[in-house]
Amino acid sequence: MNSYNRHPDNRSNGILGGVVVLIIGVAFLLRKLDLHLPHWVFSWPMLLILIGFIMGLKNKFQGAGWFILTFIGTIFLINDILPFSWQLQRFFWPIVLIVIGVVMIGRSASRNRRYNDIIAGSSSTASPEDFLQSTTIFSGTNKVVLSKNFKGGNVTTMFGGTELNFMQADIQGEVILDVTTMFGSIELVVPSHWDVKIDVNTVFGGIEDKRMVVPASVDKVLVLRGSCTFGGVELKSF
Incomplete structure (x- = not known):
């Protein structure tokens, strides 16, 4: 019996999880070394950006998941990096919905073309x-x-x-x-x-x-x- 019928192939997901844990461990180590790095380097928005980048790298930057994660992390990180506050958090949800809408329209148009090609080439x-x-x-x-x-x-x-x-x-x-x-x-x-x-x-x-x-x-x-x-x-x- 094909093992795929019962269990997902967790090898790639295990590598992704291992890389994330490794990055978190390195970040904690650098923080303990008191290297006077910017505080935002160890923030949760930076973690989202790293996870999004790793997901995109694994999938050759196809799909919307990696982009949305990276975008969310970037929005919350900007105010920590800039010397003044733009209060971008108040625009967070409208911007997220706009981005999701654009991504969904693009994906649907692309898949519609693919399905039309399949129909044209099939029985x-x-x-x-x-x-x-x-x-x-x-x-x-x-x-x-x-x-x-x-x-x-x-x-x-x-x-x-x-x-x-x-x-x-x-x-x-x-x-x-x-x-x-x-x-x-x-x-x-x-x-x-x-x-x-x-x-x-x-x-x-x-x-x-x-x-x-x-x-x-x-x-x-x-x-x-x-x-x-x-x-x-x-x-x-x-």
Whole structure:
């Protein structure tokens, strides 16, 4: 049985976590050495920037997770670095929402072009209904996927929750589902015989597979890609 069906590949996430812990340890060591470094070097906004940079480096600076983390850290760090205060914190949420909106529009446009290319190059049975586009912000989404020729899609959840049920859906071969969650959760109800490969970066979050243990089908592979920041992704079956 393919091990991906039950356990995500934590090797890359383990390296990422190790690098973060190493950086924190080095920062504490430098602080204890009294080298008179600027106080903001050891601040939590700097930690967010470092984590965002490492995530971006690992993913060749693709996706939105690394950028949002770096942006949040930068906003809170500016006032500590500048000799005067711009009080940027009061503009924090409007700016964050604007940035998230721009990133989501860009990602959706890019993925729509990719899915149209897939439809054009595939059999005549493929249709837009075979692709999933789900965006949840400050709310909740509950959807049952019925496509018998599911081709993949994009799921974005921020400050909310998304529940997707694939028990009545079917896939052929390998399909990719891009997931991005920040301060939220994504619950996927997936048939237990699907082989699930997980390639999701987690930062202060987690991924858990609660499905029943059965032999995985090599002809039905669901690949999860993306990022999980201050949130969680859960897989289960009925």
